[in-house]
Amino acid sequence: MAEQGEVAATDPIVAADLLQRVLGAALDRGGAFAEVFVEDRAATGISLDDRRVEELSSGHDRGAGIRVVVGETTGFAHTADLTETGLMAAARAAAAVARDTGSGGGGRSVALGTPQDSRPPNLVQVLPADVAKATKVELLLRADDAARSSGNAIIQVSAGYADSRRRTQIANSDGLLAGDDRVRTRFSVSCVAAGDAGMQTGRETSAATVGFELFDRRSVEDVAEEAARRALAKLSARPAPSGVVPVVIKSGSGGVLFHEACGHGLEADHILKDSSVYTGRLEQLVASPLVTLVDDGTFGPEWGCMTVDDEGRPAQRNVLISNGVLTDYMWDFLRARKQGRQSSGNGRRESYRELPMVRMTNTFLLPGADDPDEIVAQTPHGIYVAHLGGGQVNTATGDFVFGMTEAYLIENGRVTEPLRDANLIGNGPDVLSRIDAVGSDFGMTAGTCGKDGQSVPVGCGQPTLRVTGVTIGGTAGA
Amino acid sequence: MPELADLARSIAEQADAGAGEQVEAYVAQGRETSVRVYEGDVEFLSSSDSAGVGVRVVRDGRLGFAWVGALGEAAAAEALREARDNARYATIDEHAGLAEPDGVEPAPLDLWREELAGTPTDEKIDIALDLERRVRQGDHRIRQVVQTDYSDALRKSAVATSTGICATSRKTTCFVSSYAVAGDGDETQTGFGYSVGRAAGDLDIAKAAADATERATRLLGAKKPPSSRLTVLLEPRVTATVLSVLASTLSGEEVTKGRSLFANRVGEEVGVAHLTLVDDPTDAASFGATPTDAEGLACRRNRLIDGGKLLGYLYNTHAARVAGTVSTASAVRGGYRTTPGIGGRAVCIEPGDLDQEAIVRQIDRGLLVQSVSGVHSGVNVVSGDFSVGAEGLMVRDGALAEPVRELTIASTLQRMLQHVVHIGSDLEWLPGPAAGMSLAIADVSLSGA
Numbered sequence: 001m002a003e004q005g006e007v008a009a010t011d012p013i014v015a016a017d018l019l020q021r022v023l024g025a026a027l028d029r030g031g032a033f034a035e036v037f038v039e040d041r042a043a044t045g046i047s048l049d050d051r052r053v054e055e056l057s058s059g060h061d062r063g064a065g066i067r068v069v070v071g072e073t074t075g076f077a078h079t080a081d082l083t084e085t086g087l088m089a090a091a092r093a094a095a096a097v098a099r100d101t102g103s104g105g106g107g108r109s110v111a112l113g114t115p116q117d118s119r120p121p122n123l124v125q126v127l128p129a130d131v132a133k134a135t136k137v138e139l140l141l142r143a144d145d146a147a148r149s150s151g152n153a154i155i156q157v158s159a160g161y162a163d164s165r166r167r168t169q170i171a172n173s174d175g176l177l178a179g180d181d182r183v184r185t186r187f188s189v190s191c192v193a194a195g196d197a198g199m200q201t202g203r204e205t206s207a208a209t210v211g212f213e214l215f216d217r218r219s220v221e222d223v224a225e226e227a228a229r230r231a232l233a234k235l236s237a238r239p240a241p242s243g244v245v246p247v248v249i250k251s252g253s254g255g256v257l258f259h260e261a262c263g264h265g266l267e268a269d270h271i272l273k274d275s276s277v278y279t280g281r282l283e284q285l286v287a288s289p290l291v292t293l294v295d296d297g298t299f300g301p302e303w304g305c306m307t308v309d310d311e312g313r314p315a316q317r318n319v320l321i322s323n324g325v326l327t328d329y330m331w332d333f334l335r336a337r338k339q340g341r342q343s344s345g346n347g348r349r350e351s352y353r354e355l356p357m358v359r360m361t362n363t364f365l366l367p368g369a370d371d372p373d374e375i376v377a378q379t380p381h382g383i384y385v386a387h388l389g390g391g392q393v394n395t396a397t398g399d400f401v402f403g404m405t406e407a408y409l410i411e412n413g414r415v416t417e418p419l420r421d422a423n424l425i426g427n428g429p430d431v432l433s434r435i436d437a438v439g440s441d442f443g444m445t446a447g448t449c450g451k452d453g454q455s456v457p458v459g460c461g462q463p464t465l466r467v468t469g470v471t472i473g474g475t476a477g478a
Numbered sequence: 479m480p481e482l483a484d485l486a487r488s489i490a491e492q493a494d495a496g497a498g499e500q501v502e503a504y505v506a507q508g509r510e511t512s513v514r515v516y517e518g519d520v521e522f523l524s525s526s527d528s529a530g531v532g533v534r535v536v537r538d539g540r541l542g543f544a545w546v547g548a549l550g551e552a553a554a555a556e557a558l559r560e561a562r563d564n565a566r567y568a569t570i571d572e573h574a575g576l577a578e579p580d581g582v583e584p585a586p587l588d589l590w591r592e593e594l595a596g597t598p599t600d601e602k603i604d605i606a607l608d609l610e611r612r613v614r615q616g617d618h619r620i621r622q623v624v625q626t627d628y629s630d631a632l633r634k635s636a637v638a639t640s641t642g643i644c645a646t647s648r649k650t651t652c653f654v655s656s657y658a659v660a661g662d663g664d665e666t667q668t669g670f671g672y673s674v675g676r677a678a679g680d681l682d683i684a685k686a687a688a689d690a691t692e693r694a695t696r697l698l699g700a701k702k703p704p705s706s707r708l709t710v711l712l713e714p715r716v717t718a719t720v721l722s723v724l725a726s727t728l729s730g731e732e733v734t735k736g737r738s739l740f741a742n743r744v745g746e747e748v749g750v751a752h753l754t755l756v757d758d759p760t761d762a763a764s765f766g767a768t769p770t771d772a773e774g775l776a777c778r779r780n781r782l783i784d785g786g787k788l789l790g791y792l793y794n795t796h797a798a799r800v801a802g803t804v805s806t807a808s809a810v811r812g813g814y815r816t817t818p819g820i821g822g823r824a825v826c827i828e829p830g831d832l833d834q835e836a837i838v839r840q841i842d843r844g845l846l847v848q849s850v851s852g853v854h855s856g857v858n859v860v861s862g863d864f865s866v867g868a869e870g871l872m873v874r875d876g877a878l879a880e881p882v883r884e885l886t887i888a889s890t891l892q893r894m895l896q897h898v899v900h901i902g903s904d905l906e907w908l909p910g911p912a913a914g915m916s917l918a919i920a921d922v923s924l925s926g927a
Contacts (some may be wrong), residue, residue, distance in 0.1 A: 014707075045568075049735065049737045050573055050734075051569075052568070052569035053568050053569040054541065054569070054571070055541055055542075055543055055562035055567070055568060055817060056542055056543065056567050056568060056816065057487065057542075057543040057544060057545070057564065058543075058545075058560045058564060059545040059546065059547070060545075060546050060547065060556065060560075060813055061545060061546070061547035062547070062548075063547065071519075072516075072519045072520075072521065072856045073519060073520045073521065073522065073523065074521065074523070075522070075523050075524075076523070076524040076525075076526075076877055077524065077525055077526060078524075078526045078528075079527070080528070080547055080548045093525055096523075096525075096599075097523050099522065101508050133563075133564070133567045134567055135625040137567045138822045144907030156735055156736050192736065192737050193861055194736075196862055198739070198862070199737070199739065199860050199861055200860070200861055201858060201860045201861065203500040229899075234547060234861075240865070240888075242705050242886070242888065242923050242924075242925030243705045243925055243926075243927075244927060256723065261741055266803075271556055273516070273622060273624050273625075274536070274621070274622050274659070275622060275624040275659055275668075277666075286658070316881055323595075353526060353528060357526065357759060378894070388855075389854075389855040389856075390852070390854050390855035391852060392851040392852045392855070392867070394851070394855075396624070396666050396667075396668045397667060397668060397883070399851075399869075399884050400851075400867075401851050401855065401856065401867035402852070402855060403852060403854075403855025403856045418626055419863065420863050421856070421858045421861065421863045421865065422856060422863065422865040422888060423852045423855060423856030423865045423866055423867055423886055423888075424886075425852075425867045425884055425885065425886050425925075426884070427884055435690070452889065470925060471884065471885070471886065471901075471925055471927075472701070472886075472889070472925060473856065473865040473866070473867070473886025473888045473923075473925045474865065474888055474892075474923070474925065475865075475888045475889060
């Protein structure tokens with residue numbers, strides 16, 4: 001990086017005329033498409049552990065990723081040097097793939113349009129960068145107090161504060177010029193409780209695509225007390241059962257169920273390579289008619305929201321499954337172009353160092369008509385999952401797992417004893433067809449989705465729902 | 479690499495010694511190439527250089543950290559300035575401080591293959607295309623080769639402190655993998671094969687291809703088995719995953735903070751008598767080998783469990799001070815953007831006498847676990863609860879039997895160490911911080927239909 005100067009919020013990171021020249025150079029050896037993605041990211045993180053504010057860290061990253069598409073091949077290079085020299089070198093490196101294609105060359109001049117007028121899903125009220133570090137530190141100390149006050153059995157508390165601001169600029173050879181300015185703030189607390197039967201853990205996170213006003217939405221005490229309550233509740237937990245059981249999943253417990261059961265399988269890269277169980281199933285019934293699933297990058301201020309995606313396409317609301325029928329997949333630029341259609345605004349990347357690919361944004365099941373309490377009351381025997389951890393899916397077979405980090409037995413329609421952590425396993429289309437009750441409530445949670453080595457923030461949501469049978473991976477008899 | 483060391487030293491030298499300030503600079507630089515091929519064509523080709531600096535400052539018992547994704551004087555100045563400012567807000571910690579030279583000489587490890595820097599891109603593309611072709615031709619039931627990747631990296635780093643540390647390391651790595659889908663009628667199964675080395679010549683393309691093909695096809699016809707309690711035989715790559723998790727529970731930081739299930743158990747029998755666990759990053763064969771740790775101390779062989787008895791934990795400088803001991807040079811960092819945590823680099827169980835086939839013959843009723851899923855969501859390293867998705871082949875009367883899928887295996891880490899019945903002789907260093915080998919564990923719950 002040649003320059004380290006401060007950039008005012010409204011300034012473009014790289015001037016449009018330079019982007020235009022770089023695109024010209026990228027197409028110098030031929031190629032059907034070229035794109036420059038510029039990013040400037042600043043992040044702050046503070047961690048508290050063992051009663052101490054252990055570490056304040058701050059970081060700053062800027063750079064550009066350039067891709068050139070020749071036939072079916074994409075060439076990519078990135079640089080942290082945003083001067084003309086640095087960008088031109090990266091453009092030439094990315095263009096090197098055009099070498100053997102004999103597609104002519106001679107370059108092509110690119111005329112960039114005016115920046116697209118896209119509306120951000122929410123407005124940031126308080127930029128975290130304008131808040132004193134001491135104020136942020138105070139939040140962690142308050143959370144520590146609140147968690148430890150929740151019970152003497154709480155033996156350890158760790159808490160983390162993180163904010164980031166990510167400004168992007170995207171220009172491509174179709175003349176597109178777009179950008180985004182995303183501010184995200186996150187606060188999480190983890191507790192360890194100790195009892196006669198060993199230690200247990202509880203975790204809770206509050207995160208949104210907002211600034212410091214995150215803490216007006218939910219207090220750090222509330223986050224801390226929830227984490228502590230979760231750890232304490234499990235102190236008397238018994239081993240989870242094994243075998244197939246009915247499962248009621250609480251609203252907002254981490255809609256990772258849908259993220260894994262069908263979200264990844266509806267990403268067009270898997271579809272086009274025939275490595276998803278949902279390939280070729282458009283307009284077919286792939287789930288219970290109670291299921292209407294949406295992916296919505298404009299669903300502000302949730303964790304996965306954005307103004308434009310990382311290819312410059314405005315975020316949009318996409319209905320993936322409507323009343324059980326598969327209506328569409330999620331698309332990025334390249335996959336959409338191959339099919340002669342428009343991107344659905346799902347092209348995302350972790351940073352300027354990576355190529356974009358099809359990713360979810362905020363994925364959620366729409367509420368239904370059932371009273372959430374009645375769903376439990378109408379379940380004679382089963383598991384009530386109040387909080388989920390992460391999950392993982394094999395899109396080609398549809399088999400997926402998701403972890404429960406707070407769960408209880410349901411006996412005679414009542415939530416009874418707590419259970420120790422375990423994974424649940426199922427097959428996507430099978431589990432989706434077994435959803436027989438969908439509540440009228442709704443809740444979203446923030447998560448991090450990993451795919452092919454890249455992590456991006458996503459939102460997951462769902463109402464309370466019941467699956468008639470899922471395999472639970474405990475150690476006790478069912 | 480003198481330039482990286484010089485830059486790190488020039489930052490560390492700016493410490494205000496008069497005010498008792500300590501400064502550490504970690505500088506890293508890398509060049510990476512990755513190629514993905516699909517259906518005989520290059521899907522993408524990416525080449526990139528990256529570099530950055532991370533600075534830690536300790537002043538008045540307070541730690542601050544900052545990083546910048548660039549090298550050079552301006553980036554260094556920004557990182558130092560920010561780290562100093564950040565240090566003002568941390569809680570005073572009597573144990574805060576950087577590593578100090580401890581007299582241990584770094585092992586003479588040769589982890590750099592100059593030829594990798596000169597390997598032409600076309601050759602790398604050809605390796606990936608060759609692998610894809612072999613997977614496709616390996617079995618007529620291979621329906622799709624979803625992605626086949628070649629990637630390599632040349633990485634250098636230097637760490638210098640105002641307390642007298644100055645260490646450099648460099649390493650080349652090379653990786654190739656293929657992900658295949660096998661089909662039979664409506665059914666699909668998947669298999670993943672890979673090979674790793676320090677240069678392109680180390681890669682075993684034939685083995686990577688055979689792995690992907692065989693692992694996908696041998697699962698065809700898999701059904702969900704009934705629930706039961708049995709012996710699981712973990713394949714080497716599954717064992718490596720379990721060892722990585724186990725190593726995280728032996729972190730001295732987790733121990734001093736009361737979060738380890740092995741806290742206060744040194745000297746106790748935590749495993750069966752034939753279980754010996756070491757972390758030895760000075761073993762050049764291990765993927766995680768490195769002469770010095772992330773704080774610049776020379777790596778060493780650390781014995782963790784010997785004959786089933788817990789000997790100790792892994793420490794970085796800070797955790798060691800809290801615990802009143804010395805660092806085991808187990809500081810790890812995920813690049814210049816993070817501060818040094820604690821981790822194993824080359825965790826390995828002492829191998830046994832039997833290969834996988836011989837172990838299978840010893841098992842009356844069991845499950846050969848080919849792969850696991852949901853390790854991050856189903857293993858609680860504080861409580862020890864272990865529950866993961868799995869697929870593989872049943873074992874009956876000493877022979878491999880029908881394939882199974884959509885099941886979980888569950889136990890606790892504590893119980894698993896006490897129920898290790900066979901340790902394979904088939905030690906294999908895999909990408910990641912642990913070695914793989916076949917490992918049989920009795921009395922595990924299989925949850926299925």
